[in-house]
Amino acid sequence: MLGGTFDPVHLGHLRSAVELREALGLDRVHMIPAARPPLRGEPRVTPEERLTLLRLGIGDTPGLVADPRELERDGPSYSADTLAELRAAYGVEARLVMALGHDAFLRLADWHAPERLFAEAHLVVVDRPDHEAALPEPLAELIAGREVEDAAALMAAPAGGLLRLRLPSRMAISATAVRRRLAEGRSVRYLLPEAVEARALALGLYRRGAEAGG
């Protein structure tokens, strides 16, 4: 699982998903837009539009799946609930991994039922440029004893481990910077997949003064 607000999806997300799949030998990566992301304000664009952009971004990429399941639940989009659904779908023996960037990882202790995340899945933390910071104390306690050295050690069990990964193509792309550029009418070429860029420009998504929801 690679969950995100995806407001909008960008090449940093998509390249990370491809490289995660390769590094861990995953059958597939479920990219799951958060309908109502728990720890941030309302996204600029509706969940349905963010899902449409994600589908366009993934296109026919092997092994990447745009997964709408969080749009089908009410209330905040808690990852613990999403992982429980994936666990029920794949069974107790499956290796389940939740991937997240280092910036999101730093807030993990504030998430809903963080211990449940480790009961359902492994956590893989992906390095992002410009996001190095010391771990807060509650997070250090939460992950104590969970960290493993490499993908093989992680995949020896169905859940419960933590691996930090530096993927080959670390990309300093953020959705915040993409939204700012679109608001200012500046180029987003090579930050977004072409089809996502084309739709964002055609609909005037993220344009200054545009309605939330595009």
Ligand SMILES: Nc1ncnc2c1ncn2[C@@H]1O[C@H](COP(=O)(O)OP(=O)(O)OP(=O)(O)O)[C@@H](O)[C@H]1O
């Ligand atoms: N360039 C990137 N490289 C690796 N991981 C990333 C990158 N951008 C985002 N992620 C990770 O993908 C997940 C979803 O990210 P999100 O949709 O919040 O994008 P974002 O670029 O961080 O957005 P924003 O700037 O709006 O906070 C998070 O775990 C985040 O850390």
Ligand SMILES: O=C(O)c1ccc[n+]([C@@H]2O[C@H](COP(=O)([O-])O)[C@@H](O)[C@H]2O)c1
């Ligand atoms: O479950 C939670 O409490 C929780 C709190 C914050 C973030 N998340 C998830 O983490 C992913 C990245 O979130 P964000 O806000 O960085 O886009 C996305 O799938 C969110 O639903 C989940």
